[in-house]
Amino acid sequence: NPSTEDIVKVIEQSQCKRAIILPNNKNILMASEQAASIVDAEAIVIPTKSIPQGIAALFQYDEGSSLEDNKAHMETALETIQSGSLTFAVRDTKIDGVEIKKDEFMGLAEDKIVISDADEFAALQGLLKQLLTDDSEILTVITGKDATQAVTDELSEWLEESYPDLEVELHDGGQPIYNYLLSVE
Numbered sequence: 001n002p003s004t005e006d007i008v009k010v011i012e013q014s015q016c017k018r019a020i021i022l023p024n025n026k027n028i029l030m031a032s033e034q035a036a037s038i039v040d041a042e043a044i045v046i047p048t049k050s051i052p053q054g055i056a057a058l059f060q061y062d063e064g065s066s067l068e069d070n071k072a073h074m075e076t077a078l079e080t081i082q083s084g085s086l087t088f089a090v091r092d093t094k095i096d097g098v099e100i101k102k103d104e105f106m107g108l109a110e111d112k113i114v115i116s117d118a119d120e121f122a123a124l125q126g127l128l129k130q131l132l133t134d135d136s137e138i139l140t141v142i143t144g145k146d147a148t149q150a151v152t153d154e155l156s157e158w159l160e161e162s163y164p165d166l167e168v169e170l171h172d173g174g175q176p177i178y179n180y181l182l183s184v185e
Helices: 004-014 026-038 051-058 067-078 120-131 149-162
Strands: 018-021 042-045 082-088 093-095 098-100 105-109 112-117 138-143 167-172 180-184
Touching: 004 018, 004 026, 018 026, 018 067, 026 042, 042 067, 051 067, 051 082, 051 138, 051 180, 082 120, 098 112, 105 120, 112 120, 120 149, 120 180, 138 149, 149 167
Parallel strands: 018 042, 138 167
Antiparallel strands: 082 105, 082 180, 093 098, 105 112, 138 180
């Protein structure tokens, strides 16, 4: 997690006049707000708590608009997104009633662990069953550097069979730690 100083350095090194900070993690929100308040540039913080929220906010950015107008549009986009992620456990624990074993796959809806399973596809499927509703229109799946083609293919087939009206977008993100990042609109 970057510190306030880290965020300030990036803004100052960019020599920008205006900055929009997307924390993409609830643990970085406070450092982001502090950085925005002390940099010389005009800066705002969009309170994104996940990478999918950050991407959704970025789609609303309009170079010709003021920071305040951009902030309003970007924050509105956050209200329409549900995000999820699939990663792995580094130790045995129990959180929010979910029993987690080291090296199992954990599914997070927003920032809450909702499933843990030794089988990656089962964990992904269980997570998506919690994220997707009858009103869901678009699912964006961003695969990480450790995602396997076999699981991604299995996911695509299952989604096509189980949610035929859902538009699914697959992107190779190459991100570490999170095999899958999910955004539901």
